[in-house]
Amino acid sequence: MSTSLASKGWFKPVLAAVVLALAGAGTYVSLNKRPAAPQVAFVSIKGEKIAPESLKGKVVMVNFWATSCTTCVAEMPKMVETYNKFKDQGLEFVAVAMSYDPPNYVLNYAETRALPFKVALDADGSAARAYGNVAMTPTTFVIGKDGTILKRYLGEPDFAALHKLLEESLHG
Known part of the structure; x- marks a missing residue:
């Protein structure tokens, strides 16, 4: 049957x-x-506007940090080394100080450490909100030439892996 x-x-x-x-x-x-990076305009500690259009077509690192964050302070020399290694290959870098970080602390830190990249203030917290309500520092985003977020690092990145990603993104 x-x-x-x-x-x-x-x-x-x-x-x-x-x-x-x-x-x-x-x-x-x-x-x-991959999600598109937020179209956020940053204001540098020198008062310069960093427009999203100026970053189009480039590989960009956006690092949210604070002078009161021990991990941020500890990783900053490695961020400087990373920037210096890749800047001539087209890397852009914006270090965004959190809204609770006093601007005079940020300015003093950037000047005394001679930070070679753009340092911005997120005075009203709008940049942190636009990037997914960033609350933990450091938080670093790597944005590809196509404007999409390639990687988000919470805490200090694995710098060897970060350098490999930057190498591929800058030359791929």
Whole structure:
């Protein structure tokens, strides 16, 4: 005695589940694309506006930090080394001081350490909000030439891996 699978009554629900799962997988893939970096204008400690248009087509590191953050202070010399290693290859770097960091502390730190990259103040916290409500410092974003976020580091990055990513992004 042979009965077809369709006559058992479970074929259609299973087929529907498979179709939904495949449709869901397609949705997942499309949602899994790299997010675009926020179009945020920064204001440097020198009062210069750093417009998003000026960063287009470049590999950019955006580092949220604070002078009161011991990890930030500890990683800063490595950030300087990273910038110096890749700046001639087109790397842009913006160190964004958190809104709670007193501007005079930021200015003093940047001047006494001769930070070679752009240092910005996020006085109203809008940049941190735009980048996904950044609260933990340091938080560093690597943005590709296409304007998408390639990597987000919470805490001090693995600098060897970061350098490899920058090398690939700058020359890829």
